[in-house]
Amino acid sequence: MTRIILRLLNGPLMVLLFCLGVAAQTSLFISFPLNWVQPDLLLLLVVWFSLKRDFTEGGVLTLILGGIAESHSSSPSGVLLLSYMTVYLGVRLASKLLVIPDFHSWIRLTLVSSAGWKIASLLVLAYLDKAAAQWQHTLVHLIPGALATGIVGLWIYPWLDRLDRLTHKNQQMEQRLSDDLRLLENEGL
Amino acid sequence: MFLVGTRQENVALLTENRKLLNEISRLRETLQENNRLRGLLDFREQMELETVVARVIGKDVSNEYRAIRLNRGESSGIMKDMAVVTSQGVVGRILRTTASTADVVTVVDTLSAIDAIDERSRARGIVEGLSDDLCQLRFALRTDDIAPNDILISSGLGGIFPKGVPVGIVSKVRKQTYGITQEVEVRPAVDFSKLEEVLVIVKKSKENRT
Numbered sequence: 146m147t148r149i150i151l152r153l154l155n156g157p158l159m160v161l162l163f164c165l166g167v168a169a170q171t172s173l174f175i176s177f178p179l180n181w182v183q184p185d186l187l188l189l190l191v192v193w194f195s196l197k198r199d200f201t202e203g204g205v206l207t208l209i210l211g212g213i214a215e216s217h218s219s220s221p222s223g224v225l226l227l228s229y230m231t232v233y234l235g236v237r238l239a240s241k242l243l244v245i246p247d248f249h250s251w252i253r254l255t256l257v258s259s260a261g262w263k264i265a266s267l268l269v270l271a272y273l274d275k276a277a278a279q280w281q282h283t284l285v286h287l288i289p290g291a292l293a294t295g296i297v298g299l300w301i302y303p304w305l306d307r308l309d310r311l312t313h314k315n316q317q318m319e320q321r322l323s324d325d326l327r328l329l330e331n332e333g334l
Numbered sequence: 335m336f337l338v339g340t341r342q343e344n345v346a347l348l349t350e351n352r353k354l355l356n357e358i359s360r361l362r363e364t365l366q367e368n369n370r371l372r373g374l375l376d377f378r379e380q381m382e383l384e385t386v387v388a389r390v391i392g393k394d395v396s397n398e399y400r401a402i403r404l405n406r407g408e409s410s411g412i413m414k415d416m417a418v419v420t421s422q423g424v425v426g427r428i429l430r431t432t433a434s435t436a437d438v439v440t441v442v443d444t445l446s447a448i449d450a451i452d453e454r455s456r457a458r459g460i461v462e463g464l465s466d467d468l469c470q471l472r473f474a475l476r477t478d479d480i481a482p483n484d485i486l487i488s489s490g491l492g493g494i495f496p497k498g499v500p501v502g503i504v505s506k507v508r509k510q511t512y513g514i515t516q517e518v519e520v521r522p523a524v525d526f527s528k529l530e531e532v533l534v535i536v537k538k539s540k541e542n543r544t
Contacts, residue, residue, distance in 0.1 A: 171392035171403065183397045218394050219401030219429055219439045266398055279398065279444050282465045286397055
């Protein structure tokens with residue numbers, strides 16, 4: 146029963162974490178140097194969902210988070226939502242085509258996702274004929290922003306993993322699966 | 335004998351000293367806030383505007399856009415498309431409101447466009463946001479007389495901003511060898527890195543109403 150309740154709480158907890166990230170980005174990141182090399186805490190969650198959730202659950206959560214981000218920004222309606230969904234779908238595609246074996250691969254993926262997010266945002270603005278004023282700013286902040294997001298991911302991802310183990314994953318089932326795998330390996334299968 | 339109770343006295347004095355230092359710090363902060371608000375009040379009286387004072391409580395969630403959030407909203411009479419100014423100049427316009435907050439598209443935001451006039455030569459153009467501390471004056475004709483350090487003021491067209499409020503100061507002018515316009519870089523009149531309180535114009539004077 147406890148397991149089920151914790152599992153049900155996982156989604157709202159993730160949304161709450163996202164709101165905390167929004168609060169941090171809209172208040173703490175005003176001062177130098179965070180206003181210049183602002184790590185995108187929200188992108189970290191989107192990458193996490195694309196790697197650790199199934200398609201529907203991750204997609205719905207990304208849509209919700211995109212909507213929350215838009216209500217805290219002057220971006221045209223749909224720009225942030227489209228950008229985050231692009232990252233979500235891009236990372237899911239990458240996880241199907243490429244092997245993402247370990248934590249360091251996640252960080253590399255985060256670096257690429259951050260750059261991809263900014264470019265996706267710029268492309269949407271180009272469609273609205275507003276990219277001419279924005280592309281220089283995007284280029285200047287592309288690499289520092291991606292690096293800052295990757296560095297923050299070094300702390301955030303293990304923490305999210307711990308939260309998932311507590312609320313999302315079934316540890317007994319995982320243990321059983323790993324025991325079965327070990328048995329099969331021992332028998333040479 | 336004279337040192338009896340000295341330790342306790344010392345601890346009490348240190349505690350009182352810490353309290354007084356905190357009080358001094360608080361009073362200094364109040365004094366600075368007082369000076370800022372006095373500046374806003376003088377500006378409001380000078381421009382004959384009916385305004386609501388609001389405090390900046392947050393910035394845009396994304397680094398690509400430059401909105402700010404104020405701590406006043408519909409319950410204070412603030413509505414969409416109202417102008418936001420300070421004694422330094424134009425801050426932006428209200429983008430959206432809730433009961434207790436309002437989001438402002440600032441003059442440095444990419445999506446901001448304010449009709450402006452060169453105070454000296456009366457040349458006209460549209461000030462659009464470029465980056466965190468830079469704007470550009472678009473649609474200024476090649477033949478217009480615009481020079482660095484010229485002050486750009488709001489023209490009053492559009493009915494949002496009252497006429498004559500500083501928008502920015504020209505920092506660079508570039509004329510290409512071809513084309514009908516010139517490239518003008520503008521430094522915003524308001525220092526957004528130090529922005530704390532703003533005035534939201536809820537009602538303009540009869541003179542400024544269009």
